[in-house]
Amino acid sequence: MIGLVGLALDFYVIAGVMGPPQNRSLLSFLVYYWSFLTNLSNTVLLLVYIADLSGARWLGWFRDPVTKAGMAGIMMLVMFFYHFMLAPYLPELPQAIEISNILLHYVTPVLFVVWWAVWSSHGTLRYRDVPLMLVPGLAYVAYVELRGPLAGEYPYTILDPGYAPPGGTAAGPLTVAISVGVLVVLVAIFDLLLVFIDGLIAPRQRRAA
Template sequence: MSARAPVDPRKLLTWLGLFFGAAGLVLQFWLSMQLAFANGRDWPGFLGHFFAFYTILSNVILVLIYLSEVLPTPRLALFRRPVVRGMMVANIALVALYVYFVLRHLNALEGLNQLADTILHYLCPTLYLLWWLVAQPRGTLRWVDLPAMLLPTLVYFIYIMARGVWVQQYPYPTLNAVELGYPQVLLNAVYMAAGLGALCAIVIALDGLLARQFRTI
């Protein structure tokens, strides 16, 4: 009688990340939709507001990365690139750190709202970091990749600022140009960019360190 094969940690973390990522997004979508319609928003207004959040966009990309592992379709090839996967380690870590140190003190969440918040801001970042450490080939990132890893967040910032001029709403208090003014928002953005740059640098360095350790085993 043969022994049972051990669970493949890569597959386990892939399916866990995909399940909780999708579940958290669906739950948050449903909760946000109820609140939006109760406050008189229409569908375009709700969707524009929902997908303006960095947390939502980051978790959507994580789900697509997991799907790229499960589905071999060329349409998901972008999400198999090491730079994209490494970039998202830094991005989702920024999400978790920003929520923990800044946003969690602003609102007292309960029930399903607390559950959705915990899944998207803490559980999904943890699962993705573990998945990246297990699934990603080592030694695939270079220091020249750092600007490309920062570019999507710069595009996001420009979009949010342009959208804010139009609708006079901003997804995060540190980006609220109506209340803070543009000089303070730009200063906040510089701080966030520096933090993200440091996280990206840590990811690149960790990738190289793990590659060297793997070669010595």
């Protein structure tokens, strides 16, 4: 519910800014909206919760322990990246966006990790699962880099090879590749930690059962 509120606030404000003045179609706007990792990952969290509560067969991928742990790692990245790389440099924003940022970048990541630790089943994750846990994040980066030149826009400057700070030069593909590599290593560390925690929780969960 918290994530849904945050996504709705974000949708409302972005729709107001990106609507008629830029003459975007609904499809174009939705693609733009979900090009942000924050919005996309929080939407996936909603599907994980729905899959777990409903048991729907077609949502089976979202119930998979590797998917859940992988999303926990991505949400940790969302929180850390926002806190250290985005928040300090943001201008004054509409109150709805301020609330949305808090909900989507701090509240939902922490709540999801707590939910995963307390209510998700444990004991099946292995360190060899870490590459699979990284796949959604890598697929997201590939999508952004393929879409960027075609759409002429990138959701984050760190992923834009053509971005140049005032008075500076364009980042270039190599800088983007290095930045992505650093983020992948960070998520891999989170994922390794989650697998370790999964192994610690599993015996206690079995005893409680």
